[in-house]
Amino acid sequence: MKILVVDDEQTLLDQIKHSLEDQRYLVETASDGEEALERIFEIPVDLIILDIMLPKQDGLSVLRKIRKAEMATPVLLLTARGAIDDRIKGLDTGADDYLAKPFSMDELMARIRALLRRGGGQLDPVLHVDDLRLDTVSREVVKGNEPVDLTMREFSILEFLLYNKNRVVSRFSLAEHVWGDAFDPFTMSNFIDVHIKNLRKKIGDSGHGTIIRTIRGVGYIIKDKPQ
Numbered sequence: 001m002k003i004l005v006v007d008d009e010q011t012l013l014d015q016i017k018h019s020l021e022d023q024r025y026l027v028e029t030a031s032d033g034e035e036a037l038e039r040i041f042e043i044p045v046d047l048i049i050l051d052i053m054l055p056k057q058d059g060l061s062v063l064r065k066i067r068k069a070e071m072a073t074p075v076l077l078l079t080a081r082g083a084i085d086d087r088i089k090g091l092d093t094g095a096d097d098y099l100a101k102p103f104s105m106d107e108l109m110a111r112i113r114a115l116l117r118r119g120g121g122q123l124d125p126v127l128h129v130d131d132l133r134l135d136t137v138s139r140e141v142v143k144g145n146e147p148v149d150l151t152m153r154e155f156s157i158l159e160f161l162l163y164n165k166n167r168v169v170s171r172f173s174l175a176e177h178v179w180g181d182a183f184d185p186f187t188m189s190n191f192i193d194v195h196i197k198n199l200r201k202k203i204g205d206s207g208h209g210t211i212i213r214t215i216r217g218v219g220y221i222i223k224d225k226p227q
Contacts, residue, residue, distance in 0.1 A: 033057025
């Protein structure tokens with residue numbers, strides 16, 4: 001899952017980004033309202049963490065434009081402690097939750113998990129194929145009864161393939177989802193192959209790739225096993 005974090009405090013922005021990446025989320029960042037809107041309308045994200053006090057355009061203005069565009073992406077507002085009016089305005093404008101600064105990273109992560117569980121419209125947060133299970137909320141992967149330790153990129157690849165189960169995912173779509181604008185097809189063309197190889201090894205997908213199947217010249221697919 002991809003999360004956009006918008007805050008003009010660089011230290012806090014970096015701290016949130018690193019904490020999210022430690023939980024294997026993909027993270028985009030912006031430091032002002034105009035940059036946030038560019039990101040929001042260019043890159044599909046699953047959640048937006050949005051500070052109210054931003055340069056160029058404040059967070060409430062950004063939120064109004066998101067909702068006016070009929071985007072239902074969950075939004076968690078960051079507010080100054082004691083700024084009750086901002087919280088009320090934020091919720092009335094269409095925010096899904098708010099968190100007052102300063103806050104603990106543990107509380108932020110709990111709010112994020114709750115919003116993703118509620119906002120995704122998905123009753124079961126667990127994606128699976130055969131005995132391989134990926135929990136989109138707890139960020140845990142289990143094969144059989146054994147936990148699988150994946151890197152952030154590996155987790156994102158597996159999650160994206162499972163979200164698109166029984167459909168072929170092109171190499172370009174996979175690269176765009178995992179690396180975003182940072183992906184350079186000329187210098188990073190083998191990155192996907194390396195990550196897929198490592199991912200297959202970790203989930204015990206040996207032989208000809210019975211879980212992640214390569215569609216030559218196109219991309220990859222995870223298919224439900226025949227009953």
